Amino acid sequence: MSEIILTIEGVNPVDLFGEKNAKLNLLKQAFPDVTFTSRGHNLKISGQKKDTQKAKSKVEMMVKMLKQKHELTKHAIKDLLSGTNPMDTKLSSAGTDNVIVYGRGGKAIKAKTRNQKKMVDLSKKNDILFTIGPAGTGKTYTAVALAVKALKSRLVKKIILTRPAVEAGESLGFLPGDLKDKVDPYLRPLYDALDDMLPVEKLNYFMTNRVIEVAPLAFMRGRTLDNAFIILDEAQNCTTTQIKMFLTRLGPSAQCIITGDLSQVDLPGHQRSGLRRALDLLSDIDGVGKLFLTAEDVVRHRLVKEIIKKYSEDAELRKAARIAAKEEQE
Template sequence: MEESTVTLSVPGNDLMPGLVGQRDELLRQVEGAFPGAAINVRGNEITIDGDNAETVRRVFDEMVLMLERGLSIDSLTLERAIDMVRADESPSEVLTTEILRTARNKPVRPRSAGQKRYVEAVADGIVTFAIGPAGTGKSWLAVAMAIRAMKADLVDRIVLTRPLVEAGERVGFLPGDLMAKVDPYLRPLYDALFDMLDAEHAQRLLDRGQVEVAPLAFMRGRTLNNSFIILDEAQNTTPEQMKMFLTRVGFGSRVVVTGDISQVDVPDGRSGLEGLESMLTGINGLSFVRLGARDVVRHRIVQDIVEAYDRADSRSVDRPS
């Protein structure tokens, strides 16, 4: 355990309020995260004594960089920053990366080092697979990157698709006409689209066919050029469907495939996502990004639940048969 005294001089006169927060709530949060450290603020200097003093100084250094880059720090942002510093990551590099701004001028950013690697892989590659549990931003960030590509005139069209079999339900047994049947399965993709674009703009793109939201079966027989194509919930494809989808890619297109291999609902259990990494590794322009519990951006309890399941899965694998 490191024990020392370190002093940080905060540049300028504007940053200290953003570092300590209203009524010193951010300062108290840092102290709560490092109970062995005593933190004293006097003027533009922060003095840290005791256990983990150097780690606490790095937290404040990163906070200064985030504030200098225009990021407001709230309790959730600080919690993520502390977790990243403990993992020897740089929150100022991750949390200030902006993908785009929504219609309400809200920035869309990666919220973990894993999410930043994912965004970079999508930007640099042709086909990107994102594998990880729910809540890691796989679909959300893919839609954001698709909209950014369209705004930059890198693609002419966005295609959002999902397989129709989920949670043991078959579309043929659902009531209503085709669109009424498929709508519940595609709704999460619509939600992400309408969260990032104003409703009128999103509807206009849908009406013009510049954004298409359709079940995976509609991809058969097509070649998609100059398109940004997202296959969501890919663990529920069959191997045959996955091959069909990947061979739809045309010139000037980019593809993102997202899935959670622990949530396979294919009737015979044979997921088109399983075994792909070993088969496709080494293909130029194609990459796999693994996301985990540390990339979950929902309530903290979701991260704890994912970690508990991971531990249970690990024990079941290690247990002799």
């Protein structure tokens, strides 16, 4: 008989063995002549030497997968135990340099364009990053991926995702009781991104325990946001007062990405976007970065890029016509 005491380091034993040892039971089924006993971060493997060594090797591979992919599904374990190593095809293949984080089911969430790669680099160098670009350039999705990576790497303790709820009539001084019901549809893109990047059970746990918070911008008032990765999305629909309120919430260990599209301002009346003003005022501060994405960064349907170009050209023509008309009047 042989006995091996394996110390599990760098991962949560619950993530490795599953709730109520559901994943460990797959090992027990694969090695019926081996006894597995889990105690905290220690796993005792008992049986014939040849069997215990094989079992130890499989456990070590599971730990490696969990460390690199931040997720270990039952399907991946079954593949591993059947002789197919998911690491060979997904983690050791070429082209992983641009992977930001591994999402649900081991999906590689990558920076797909040159500017998205630049966004990843700038986020490492700046505590506040303004990312401006048209719809479909992946600015929100990439920002959420960076936030999830920071959380999984334990660089922050929580993620806060927020948007102004212009369509729902948001006001800093007045919060109607059913505001959440009104603004949830406008927060949907943030939920969708999270759904791609975290298993359902873990996402529900994080949301329930406020490790991940998705809320309208008005809910940030009066708070100090520390040890958090914060994303302010659709910032073009913030007033100057709202942007200032948001930025002055940041605590010492906070990181922030602000995304927006200055061609889609929905503020009522003739209010000027606070995002534009913030860019003018703050972009020369050390630790504040800015990045402009273009139609070339669009990662949606191939026609979206052409549609954005046409509308941009039309906007330029209209602007030129207004300037010409004004000059004629003078």
